[in-house]
Amino acid sequence: MRDCRALKWLPLAGALAGAACTTTRVVQRPLSPADISEIVRGVQDDEVTLRVDEGKQQKVLTGKYLSLNAEQAGLDDASGQRRSVPVAALCGIRYPRPGTGVFQGMGIGLLTGAAVGAVAGLASGDDRCPPSGSFGSGNWRFCFAFSAPQKAGFGAVGLGLVGMVVGGVVGGLVGAHTEVVLR
DSSP, X not given: OOOOGGGGGHHHHXXXXXXXXXXXXXXXXXXXXXXXXXXXXXXXXXOEEEEEEETTEEEEEEEXXXXXXXXXXXXXXXXXXXXXXXGGGEEEEEEEOTTOHHHHHHHHHHHHHHHHHHHHHHHTOOOOOOOTTSSSSTTOOOOOOOOXXXXXXXXXXXXXXXXXXXXXXXXXHHOOEEEEEEO
16 A cells, blocks of 8 residues: 555645635725725625734734724724834735635635545546455455555545545634735
């Protein structure tokens, strides 16, 4: 029986699934009223993270209750203090999308698990039963032998289901986010 080296990539696939639940949108400056409305509606009263360019380094502000217009972005920080930054210095806005992380994680996990299972099944090759008379005693002979495509199908279904469960858990814990990048 061959060892399945393809399975060593499973942790990497899990890590990518966790990171993949972010939708990135690029918005051109100046912000249009439609862009402002969509961002504010998406944030609602959830926690929001603003990435601000301050010269040669970026600063991160985290808080709630985002207000946004063409010139200023503001939020209440953890201490309840209102913080404002000019939109010209704003690099990005990140906010959660409730309820979608589980489903995105399940989908990514299903596809990743199915792909890994199929590759592992194909890579392991065909099984062969031992020659007659060398296995078992008397007339009883018992052997499961599967072809590589059959094992690929079993692996795709099996690891796809496992990936779906793991991806759903990871997606639920990590959540889904929207990242708005300002150019």
